Amino acid sequence: MIQAEAKKINVWYGDFHALKEISMTFKPNTVTALIGPSGCGKSTFLRLFNRMNDLISNFRLEGLITVDGENIYSKDAKIDEIRKGIGMVFQKPNPFPKSIYENVAYGLRVNGINDRKTVDETVERSLRQAALWDEVKDDLKKSAMSISGGQQQRLCIARALAVQPRLILMDEPASALDPISTAKIEELIFELKKAYTIIIVTHNLQQAGRISDYTGFFYLGEMIEHDKTQKIFLNPGNERTQNYITGRFG
Amino acid sequence: MSHLDTNLIQLKNDLIQMWNLVSSQMEKARLTLINGDKDLAHEVRANEKLVDSFELKIDMDCENIIMLQNPVAVDLRFLLSVLKINYNLERIGDYANAIAKTVEHSEKPWPVEIIEGAKIPEMFYIAQTMIQESLAAFEKGDRKKINRLFAMDEKLDKINAEENSIITKLIRDNQDNTSILLDAFSIIRKLERAGDHITNIAEELIFYFDAVIVKHSKLQKLKQNPLKAPEKS
Numbered sequence: 001m002i003q004a005e006a007k008k009i010n011v012w013y014g015d016f017h018a019l020k021e022i023s024m025t026f027k028p029n030t031v032t033a034l035i036g037p038s039g040c041g042k043s044t045f046l047r048l049f050n051r052m053n054d055l056i057s058n059f060r061l062e063g064l065i066t067v068d069g070e071n072i073y074s075k076d077a078k079i080d081e082i083r084k085g086i087g088m089v090f091q092k093p094n095p096f097p098k099s100i101y102e103n104v105a106y107g108l109r110v111n112g113i114n115d116r117k118t119v120d121e122t123v124e125r126s127l128r129q130a131a132l133w134d135e136v137k138d139d140l141k142k143s144a145m146s147i148s149g150g151q152q153q154r155l156c157i158a159r160a161l162a163v164q165p166r167l168i169l170m171d172e173p174a175s176a177l178d179p180i181s182t183a184k185i186e187e188l189i190f191e192l193k194k195a196y197t198i199i200i201v202t203h204n205l206q207q208a209g210r211i212s213d214y215t216g217f218f219y220l221g222e223m224i225e226h227d228k229t230q231k232i233f234l235n236p237g238n239e240r241t242q243n244y245i246t247g248r249f250g
Numbered sequence: 251m252s253h254l255d256t257n258l259i260q261l262k263n264d265l266i267q268m269w270n271l272v273s274s275q276m277e278k279a280r281l282t283l284i285n286g287d288k289d290l291a292h293e294v295r296a297n298e299k300l301v302d303s304f305e306l307k308i309d310m311d312c313e314n315i316i317m318l319q320n321p322v323a324v325d326l327r328f329l330l331s332v333l334k335i336n337y338n339l340e341r342i343g344d345y346a347n348a349i350a351k352t353v354e355h356s357e358k359p360w361p362v363e364i365i366e367g368a369k370i371p372e373m374f375y376i377a378q379t380m381i382q383e384s385l386a387a388f389e390k391g392d393r394k395k396i397n398r399l400f401a402m403d404e405k406l407d408k409i410n411a412e413e414n415s416i417i418t419k420l421i422r423d424n425q426d427n428t429s430i431l432l433d434a435f436s437i438i439r440k441l442e443r444a445g446d447h448i449t450n451i452a453e454e455l456i457f458y459f460d461a462v463i464v465k466h467s468k469l470q471k472l473k474q475n476p477l478k479a480p481e482k483s
Contacts, residue, residue, distance in 0.1 A: 206320055233322045235461030242323045247252060 002069075003197040004027040004049060004167055009063035011044055011221075013056060018044050022063075022223045024216060026167075031189060031198045033208035033229065036218035037249065043075055044220065046169050049199065050086040051079050068166055084111060087160025087196075091172040093152030095144035095159075100136050103144045107163040122162050129195075130158035130247075131188050150181025157188065161196075168192065170200040174207065177229045186211050205245055209233050219243045254319050258328065261311050265339075267334055268304045269385040272339045273303065275346035276381060276444070280374045282350050283437070286359035294350035301343035308336045324458075331458035335388070338447040338454075342381065345440040352433050360430055367420050368434045369409050373441040376406050380448040387455055399452040406445035413438050 005024040011019035026032055034042040044053060051072065053059045062230040065072050072082045077243045084107070095103050104123040113119065121138070132154040134145065144155055151172060160168060171191070174182040189198060189211050202208050206214055209229060216226040217240070225232065225241045236242045243249045275294055282291045312333050315321060321329055353360075365371065380402050387395035417435050421428055453464050 205322070209322070236323055236328065245322050246325050247254065 002026065002195060004067045004199075005065070006045070006048065006064075007064040008223065009045070009048065009061070011041070011048070011053070011059045011062075012058075012244055014058040018221050020221045024223060024226055026197055026199060026214075028197050029193050029195070031193050031200060031211055031215040032216060033148065034199065034201045034216050034218060035203070035205060035208050036224075036244070038203075040218040041221040042216075042218045043171055044170055045223075046199055046201050049167060049169055050083050052088070053078065058151040066175035084186045085166045087157075087163070087165035087168040089153070089156050089160060089168070089170040090225055091155050092176050093149055093154050097143070097145055097157050100140050100144050100155060101140040102146070104162050106156050123158075126158040126162040127155075129161050129190070129192065130154045131184060132158055148181070150177050150184060152183065153177060153185060156186065157185075157192075161192075162196055165196065168196050168198045170198065172201055172203060175203065182207070205233075217244060219244070253467045254315070254321065254325065256469070257311070257319070258325060259401050261308065261315070261329075261332060264304070264308055264311065265336060266385065266389065268308060268336065268339055269381070269388070271301055271304060272343045272384065273347070273378065273381045275343050276374070276378055278345040279349040279353075280371075280378070282353045284365065286353065286356070288354055291350040291354040295347055295354065298343060298347040301340060301347075303311050305336055305340040305343075309333065312336075327458045327461055331454040334454045335451050337448045341462075345444050347438060349437050352437060356430065356433070358430075360434075360473070361424075361427065363425060364420060364427055364430060364434060368413070368416060368431070370434060370437060370439060370441070373406060373438060376402050377441045377444045377448070380406075380445060383389065384448050384451050384455070385400070387452070391459060393456075396452045396455050399448055403445045403449045406442055409482055410438060410442040412426065 002025045006022055006024045009019050009022040010017070022041075022045060024032075034046060036042050044156075047053050048061070048065050049067065049072070053061070053122075054176060060101075061073060065084075067086065071077065096106060098106070101123055104126050105119050108114075108119055108122055113122075124133060124137075127136065132151060136142070137157075144152060147155065153176075157168075176184045177185065185208065189200070192198060200212065212229045214226065215229045217224045217232065217234040217236075217238075219240055225236060225238045227237065231237075232241060233245065236245065240249075275297055278290055278294045278297075281287060282294060312329050316326075316329055365368050380399055383402070386392060387399070398422055413435065417431055417438075420434075421431050424431065456462050456464050
């Protein structure tokens, strides 16, 4: 079974060929880590799955991206609807300047769900799933901007979970956090994969090793190797992958 | 050169020294036995402490690199292999020490016909060749040499399997040397075990070179399909 798939993806920013012939599949309830040096195209690739690159004026795509079998770049596809089903967590926590409660409830409200009981239940469930409930349950009306960076990041994850996404995309979600907050996010990712499919971009190779089931190594817009994480970190099939992960690159 | 590379090269050099030390211990144990040289036996026993301290140092260096530098892929395989090779070399060192101790405690020199009749020189030759060949395989990444180690171990096993009847016959014909022949039997077992430890080392070398685990059942498969070097991208 396949949750998401990229088939023969080519991306250009103007004349710059950013992604070259990339094909990858993502199985349900797995974590896939995308690794590679800066500028290799891994974030561009990640952002294809919620059509965030569409916002860039000279962006051009060839190939097929499907989520749950649906071509998310088809002419009939509605971008807002696609994004509702795909959660995104960024490098820096970006809570809305609202209360903790309203941050999580936001996705529901946008979807027209305002029933108090439903919203309450969803907020609690999402905060519990994001391992934040016990820390904020008595302060739900407090501003999201007043909690710590690590808590803000877990709040952003709770916000993504509230709409029960089909896919969760994470772009270096722990790179701005201290080791304790990072460990909490990693534990959380490990728990979340029981219910969700996760693609994560990370520069932290140890983190990729700790949390992912599969790892894809990108270099200069190409996907050099995609395999089980144990295989990549014990016996990579490609010399470039080995040079990168052992720090002998360049 | 990175800090990790420097540490790995140093570790490799230390392991090669350990290998040479154990090889030298085994050669001295052989000469001790053949010549009844008790002074050399003392030297082997004194050097045993050096083997032990080398083992500890290599273990500790491996632990430190794993702990502090998060090695992966070929570096991780190298370190895991070094840990196990180090253990196996130390065990072979123990056998050399035990052989020297046996000679040291012998009341009289061993008759040549008993040593040769029990095929001890032949077993020493194979075991020592295995130590040297395994070291060469490690230093040069030579997969052909690894394959030959398994064949040599089979030769040792074959001799060992014949030893029950050989020693029984020798005891029957040399009643005055029963004690020596019992010691000879013990030495034969140690040489056979030394071969087993080199086979373990060979398996670790395969894991280091190719990330393939050939222990136990998979060993048979490997023997039928000798290793080839992986293709480069």
